[in-house]
Amino acid sequence: MAQHVIVVAGGLSHEREISLESGHRVARELTRAGFDVTMSDMQPGLIDLICSLDHPVVFPMLHGGAGEDGAAGEVFELVDVPYVGSTAVACRASYDKALAIPAVARKGLSVPKRVVLPHDMFRDLGASTLLDLIEDRLGLPLFVKPSASGSALGTSRVDRIEDLPTAMVNAYSYGRVAVVEEHIAGTEVAVPVFDLGDGPIAFPPVEIRPASGRYDFEARYTAGATTYVCPAELDEMTIAACQDMAVQAHLGLGLRDFSRADIIVRDGRPVFIESSVAPGMTDTSLVPLSLASAGQNLTEVLAQLVRMAAQRS
């Protein structure tokens, strides 16, 4: 009898639409691999579904919110069902940029200068004073983003200091903590990491060249709006350094199965931006592109993740 797999996608996060798209693709691939696949939203009835099946594996494709912050993993562990991807504890540590970036910095990885502040601090201490301090500390341009969000939602580049308040409000629309980072000018790459049973391996970096110059939501999800180059047009040593950084981040954050590291190469040296524990699997997503470039079959890779998860039960 075929192994049951429940692909969980959707949820109530701001990235629901992308999650559903990723989930449908994963479900298609796993069906092709011969699994008995059921799609489910994060909704009442999911636990009953899990309990009704014979030794199922859950494949969460939840972007943002409960999917990446560890809450869903916590539930799967409570139900005692094996699932693909990082543990709840690791998800919590990596999803919150305020925690993840210092963690990888402690491992010796280069990270941007940054300030992490909740909205309350601006309210209590006065916005203009804090904004001035931020400018003094980080200079311009800046990147402002929610501490816990993906798909560039709530993210703004700030070139003029008078635009910083708008960027802060935009970031706080997605959560109560915002990260303000120095802008790293350079080559933007994404590096998938998969552990298919022999330890984490970094796949070829994908270089991101948005036509608009900004890899925002529109550039990410409008086919044609961004050119992707894989492997990135970097020398071998730099590519190796990016791959090494991705693996180090994966290990340093305690991630499992797969992740995607976002990196900017500045003057030949990689700077770590963030790692995603539920990287997108849509038609415009970077992980499938990198796998294809490396001659790997997405169907087979996803199937292997399911088989490994099943063995964890």
Added chain:
Amino acid sequence: MSVPEKRVKTRIDPYVDAYAGRTQGLKASAVRALFAVANRPEVVSLAGGMPNISDLPLDVIGDVLDELVRSRGPQIMNYGSAQGEERIREQICEVMSLEGVNASPDDIIVSCGSQQALDLVTRTFVDPGDVVLAEAPSYVGALGTFAAYQAQVVQVAMDENGILPEAFRAATTAARAAGRKVKFLYTIPNFNNPSGILMSIERRRELLAAARELDVLIVEDNPYGLLAIDVPPQPAIRSMDAEQVIYLGSFSKTFAPGFRVGWALAPSPVLKKLVLAQESATLCPPVFSQFAVSEYLSHWDWRAQIEDFRAMYTQRRDAMLRGLEDHMPAGTTWTHPVGGFFVWVTLPEGFDADQMSARATSHRVAYVPGSAFYADGLGSRNMRLSYCFPTPERIYEGTRRLGETLREEMELRSTFGFMSSSTARRLPSGAHQDKSRTTSRSTGNPLNTSQPTGGD
């Protein structure tokens, strides 16, 4: 892992260079992506304009369709006339007569919803760069159609009685002075989508006089006219002039949108062009749907059904207005529709409804930001709220959640200096505490559209 020697350079979509220039506006949008959450049952969606058709006599419709297939299956499942079936065109005349329109079935073309009728009209009249005038704000689906034909949309100011004729004259004159051709004025006079505003009868006459004087066609889109709540159905502009007006109608709101049956009533020369355009677009409108709607109209008291709809939407409209009264912060205004589906809310200075939609989603309530109804970035302080689909209780709860969203947003924006201190001081901490708010009943222009704020 070793790095492959062969380098791939891709924009993912291999057809990207082959697409027409007019598709360049078709882009992913973070705000639109948030609407995916609106479909979840936990979320009160005040965003969509879907009619509530749960009170339709489904057993009767089932019997009618069953009999239709058994008795006339080979006919109704075949191709039909590009203009539409004669019987339903006769019935459409009967429907339109409720709003004073005296028409011949020969001057009607049936379409796949009135949306397709608008598409046919636009493709028939508009060359790239031509000017189409529309109300400010106007139906997002119409703006999309005009953009698809590369029209330049110029939006014309309204007040509580509808489009301002002087603004219409000024826009036309300015466009012509710039060497542009003005092809038509698009209007939804009854309970405008999104503002809910009803154009007064006097204003209709004035607008028509201006259109004649300027020699500009009026495209009158009337999906909501029979869903008047506190007023009787209003005379259509088309009832006042058969030559200056192209009238668009629909069964989507008075019966069911799934059948996709709408129509256009046009002057004879225009109609001939529309029929040719329909032939090239679809060969013919869906025959099965036309017969289904026709049989419904023949076998059911559809006038009484519309009365039931009106009563149902009255309760929902009232729930929304009550909720807004109870939960909106001071300085917020909104329209008081006497029909249709929508309330147009204007937020206090310093708000940005686009930016706020993520916070609203977190509070499990959804609306459409006002900027969707402008071709030029206006509407950042506006929201369209629809009361057509959720139950009255859910609508009221939705306004409560919206109130919470606004209070949080106001605190945040005050922190960063987007709101004057006096506005911030009027922040209510809960419902029923501040009755100083104003609504369009007591203030000036209910549309009160803002420039995009960013940081004012």
